[in-house]
Amino acid sequence: xxxxxxxxxxxxxxxxxxxxxxxxxxxxxxxxxxxxxxxxxxxxxxxxxxxxxxxxxxxxxxxxxxxxxxxxxxxxxxxxxxxxxxxxxxxxxxxxxxxxxxxxxxxxxxxxxxxxxxxxxxxxxxxxxx
DNA sequence: CAATTGACTTGAT
DNA sequence: TATCAAGCCAATT
Numbered sequence: 737x738x739x740x741x742x743x744x745x746x747x748x749x750x751x752x753x754x755x756x757x758x759x760x761x762x763x764x765x766x767x768x769x770x771x772x773x774x775x776x777x778x779x780x781x782x783x784x785x786x787x788x789x790x791x792x793x794x795x796x797x798x799x800x801x802x803x804x805x806x807x808x809x810x811x812x813x814x815x816x817x818x819x820x821x822x823x824x825x826x827x828x829x830x831x832x833x834x835x836x837x838x839x840x841x842x843x844x845x846x847x848x849x850x851x852x853x854x855x856x857x858x859x860x861x862x863x864x865x866x
Numbered sequence: 867c868a869a870t871t872g873a874c875t876t877g878a879t
Numbered sequence: 880t881a882t883c884a885a886g887c888c889a890a891t892t
Contacts, residue, residue, distance in 0.1 A: 775874035777888040808873045
């Protein structure tokens with residue numbers, strides 16, 4: 737078994753919970769995981785999917801930047817794919833390639849996040865470790 | 867252990 | 880509206 741899941745693992749776990757047709761911003765993901773300013777780290781984690789083998793698929797396309805725009809750089813194909821997948825899920829982009837965050841932003845049920853963070857601590861907060 | 871990197875954010879110009 | 884700069888973070892080297 738693994739030690740406490742890395743930050744990346746937590747990111748993947750949370751992103752896997754984003755429902756179809758909804759999105760989350762990098763900053764919001766970080767915030768939910770308890771790292772208010774870790775937006776970049778989240779981006780790093782998702783970009784790492786290219787090299788990391790995750791058993792369960794991660795709907796990486798459901799994460800966009802705070803402005804509601806695709807934020808992938810240096811990989812036009814991937815960016816295009818993300819845009820296509822989101823439209824496939826019913827999300828509408830305006831002429832400038834922006835989606836309405838106030839409408840598509842997902843608000844995760846607290847229990848979901850709580851459970852995620854709990855598992856992160858080894859599944860059992862019992863083991864007090866100061 | 868220090869430097870580097872990048873699918874971020876925010877606030878100022 | 881578009882650019883720019885400075886913070887912030889985890890993983891990599």
